[in-house]
Amino acid sequence: xxxxxxxxxxxxxxxxxxxxxxxxxxxxxxxxxxxxxxxxxxxxxxxxxxxxxxxxxxxxxxxxxxxxxxxxxxxxxxxxxxxxxxxxxxxxxxxxxxxxxxxxxxxxxxxxxxxxxxxxxxxxxxxxxxxxxxxxxxxxxxxxxxxxxxxxxxxxxxxxxxxxxxxxxxxxxxxxxxxxxxxxxxxxxxxxxxx
Amino acid sequence: xxxxxxxxxxxxxxxxxxxxxxxxxxxxxxxxxxxxxxxxxxxxxxxxxxxxxxxxxxxxxxxxxxxxxxxxxxxxxxxxxxxxxxxxxxxxxxxxxxxxxxxxxxxxxxxxxxxxxxxxxxxxxxxxxxxxxxxxxxxxxxxxxxxxxxxxxxxxxxxxxxxxxxxxxxxxxxxxxxxxxxxxxxxxxxxxxxxxxxxxxxxxxxxxxxxxxxxxxxxxxxxxxxxxxxxxxxxxxxxxxxxxxxxxxxxxxxxxxxxxxxxxxxxxxxxxxxxxxxxxxxxxxxxxxxxxxxxxxxxxxxxxxxxxxxxxxxxxxxxxxxxxxxxxxxxxxxxxxxxxxxxxxxxxxxxxxxxxxxxxxxxxxxxxxxxxxxxxxxxxxxxxxxxxxxxxxxxxxxxxxxxxxxxxxxxxxxxxxxxxxxxxxxxxxxxxxxxxxxxxxxxxxxxxxxxx
Numbered sequence: 142x143x144x145x146x147x148x149x150x151x152x153x154x155x156x157x158x159x160x161x162x163x164x165x166x167x168x169x170x171x172x173x174x175x176x177x178x179x180x181x182x183x184x185x186x187x188x189x190x191x192x193x194x195x196x197x198x199x200x201x202x203x204x205x206x207x208x209x210x211x212x213x214x215x216x217x218x219x220x221x222x223x224x225x226x227x228x229x230x231x232x233x234x235x236x237x238x239x240x241x242x243x244x245x246x247x248x249x250x251x252x253x254x255x256x257x258x259x260x261x262x263x264x265x266x267x268x269x270x271x272x273x274x275x276x277x278x279x280x281x282x283x284x285x286x287x288x289x290x291x292x293x294x295x296x297x298x299x300x301x302x303x304x305x306x307x308x309x310x311x312x313x314x315x316x317x318x319x320x321x322x323x324x325x326x327x328x329x330x331x332x333x334x335x336x
Numbered sequence: 337x338x339x340x341x342x343x344x345x346x347x348x349x350x351x352x353x354x355x356x357x358x359x360x361x362x363x364x365x366x367x368x369x370x371x372x373x374x375x376x377x378x379x380x381x382x383x384x385x386x387x388x389x390x391x392x393x394x395x396x397x398x399x400x401x402x403x404x405x406x407x408x409x410x411x412x413x414x415x416x417x418x419x420x421x422x423x424x425x426x427x428x429x430x431x432x433x434x435x436x437x438x439x440x441x442x443x444x445x446x447x448x449x450x451x452x453x454x455x456x457x458x459x460x461x462x463x464x465x466x467x468x469x470x471x472x473x474x475x476x477x478x479x480x481x482x483x484x485x486x487x488x489x490x491x492x493x494x495x496x497x498x499x500x501x502x503x504x505x506x507x508x509x510x511x512x513x514x515x516x517x518x519x520x521x522x523x524x525x526x527x528x529x530x531x532x533x534x535x536x537x538x539x540x541x542x543x544x545x546x547x548x549x550x551x552x553x554x555x556x557x558x559x560x561x562x563x564x565x566x567x568x569x570x571x572x573x574x575x576x577x578x579x580x581x582x583x584x585x586x587x588x589x590x591x592x593x594x595x596x597x598x599x600x601x602x603x604x605x606x607x608x609x610x611x612x613x614x615x616x617x618x619x620x621x622x623x624x625x626x627x628x629x630x631x632x633x634x635x636x637x638x639x640x641x642x643x644x645x646x647x648x649x650x651x652x653x654x655x656x657x658x659x660x661x662x663x664x665x666x667x668x669x670x671x672x673x674x675x676x677x678x679x680x681x682x683x684x685x686x687x688x689x690x691x692x693x694x695x696x697x698x699x700x701x702x703x704x705x706x707x708x709x710x711x712x713x714x715x716x717x718x719x720x721x722x723x724x725x726x727x728x729x730x731x732x733x734x735x736x737x738x739x740x741x742x743x744x745x746x747x748x749x750x751x752x753x754x755x756x757x758x759x760x761x762x763x764x765x766x767x768x769x770x771x772x773x774x775x776x777x778x779x780x781x782x783x784x785x786x787x788x
Contacts, residue, residue, distance in 0.1 A: 179354035180354055
């Protein structure tokens with residue numbers, strides 16, 4: 142039985158768990174890790190260049206989390222705060238370990254793309270995440286932050302120190318490139334164009 | 337609309353996606369935390385050591401070495417001062433009747449001297465380290481009347497200061513080799529200077545001396561008091577520094593960043609202006625200064641030049657790689673600065689040289705950014721404030737070395753000017769791809785000092 146289920150069954154609230162973790166209770170820290178790490182790994186996987194990087198980001202993130210739990214004020218849910226920490230860790234990690242990926246098919250993309258979104262339901266989840274992960278770093282970050290995390294372009298621009306217009310263009314191009322990748326994998330978007 | 341739906345679906349699918357952690361991940365996290373704690377501890381210890389070192393250095397500069405203020409010969413001479421601490425009698429009032437007579441004598445001798453013998457009998461010896469020793473006046477063959485007059489005047493002025501103080505009855509026995517004071521047991525005590533080791537007989541005018549001399553032996557020599565009371569002065573410096581960054585340090589003007597796309601970054605000269613004030617503590621020739629300054633680094637020309645990568649493919653590829661537009665150009669950086677400087681003054685004349693070096697810590701408070709946008713093949717410049725400072729390192733330590741010519745306008749005010757150099761320990765940018773070095777500046781340092 143996973144430890145996080147014990148945690149839920151034992152009725153320990155997040156607040157109690159955080160307080161125990163702040164007292165350097167290793168058991169509580171392990172419960173916190175085992176409960177939230179699968180979700181946080183899913184988040185970091187979308188930002189990272191590879192699965193190994195995702196694991197490393199989560200580990201770095203948990204070091205930060207345990208060191209800074211006292212700063213958590215319970216003004217939001219614990220999971221939201223943990224995700225935020227992991228995203229920041231991922232951004233810092235990408236900045237520090239920038240790996241250049243030159244995509245040769247960028248010039249063929251157009252900004253006004255008629256992307257069919259319904260098909261996203263039918264794609265295998267792991268495949269979809271892999272496609273996101275294979276996007277160039279700039280595209281991937283903006284796509285994740287805007288489409289999934291729900292940041293505005295203004296917030297992204299402030300976070301990444303880019304202009305809002307750059308953020309917008311990155312997102313449009315990310316969408317277009319994601320569609321192209323799905324097509325190349327045999328996912329025909331035209332098939333659903335009329336629906 | 338479609339964009340919102342795309343986001344909504346992606347959000348839902350992303351929430352479903354979870355991964356199992358590696359088996360030893362938690363242990364690795366604990367190990368990383370321990371390592372981090374050790375590093376932090378080492379950092380704290382280093383910082384504490386640095387702080388203690390700085391304090392010790394400041395203390396060493398400010399605090400005079402005690403032994404050096406006193407003549408070494410005096411500690412070995414037979415100079416003993418005795419005090420009758422057991423007596424309950426009031427200290428004797430200083431009157432002209434208890435005057436001590438000093439006379440000159442041709443040959444040196446050693447004679448014990450007892451002051452105020454009429455009221456004290458018991459003598460308890462006190463070590464020379466308990467009471468400051470007597471500074472021997474430098475009697476010599478060329479000693480003249482003026483010298484003695486000066487000493488006498490000095491003694492009398494000090495005696496006047498002591499007249500209103502109630503002091504224990506004191507007996508002094510002084511046995512210097514050269515200064516011998518002999519007091520008779522009569523009601524009018526005198527100092528017989530016949531034992532003073534003059535090589536020649538000289539005429540010394542008589543002057544009165546009371547027994548207060550016995551408890552203030554250090555005042556015999558004015559030069560001694562100057563050495564004991566080392567001056568500790570405070571000053572305020574208002575200064576400005578105007579500097580230019582050297583191109584040579586950057587390894588040439590053009591640096592090839594990406595060979596494949598021929599993107600060059602051109603490091604242009606940057607000017608740096610600092611305005612600030614320093615509070616200084618001066619001890620002898622050393623001054624320890626600290627204060628605050630406002631520093632602005634201005635990029636005279638765009639630091640980034642996209643020389644070849646003009647085609648859409650190359651430009652977009654570059655943007656995709658680095659996540660932001662290449663045409664974002666940073667133009668000025670504003671720092672708050674705290675220097676900690678140590679200076680050494682050469683010469684004590686009106687015009688002198690001062691060497692200064694130390695550390696300065698800069699905190700980036702603001703950046704102004706020019707953005708060049710190409711719209712319909714026309715270039716437009718806009719400015720943007722970047723308060724987040726995401727691209728720049730917020731903390732900049734640097735080393736400063738200066739040599740100034742100091743001109744004293746008066747007793748309190750002086751002007752200074754001279755060359756200065758600054759060596760930054762880190763580059764401004766967080767990103768490593770820029771391949772820029774930490775900047776170095778050369779310039780002019782000038783200002784005004786007011787001594788309190």
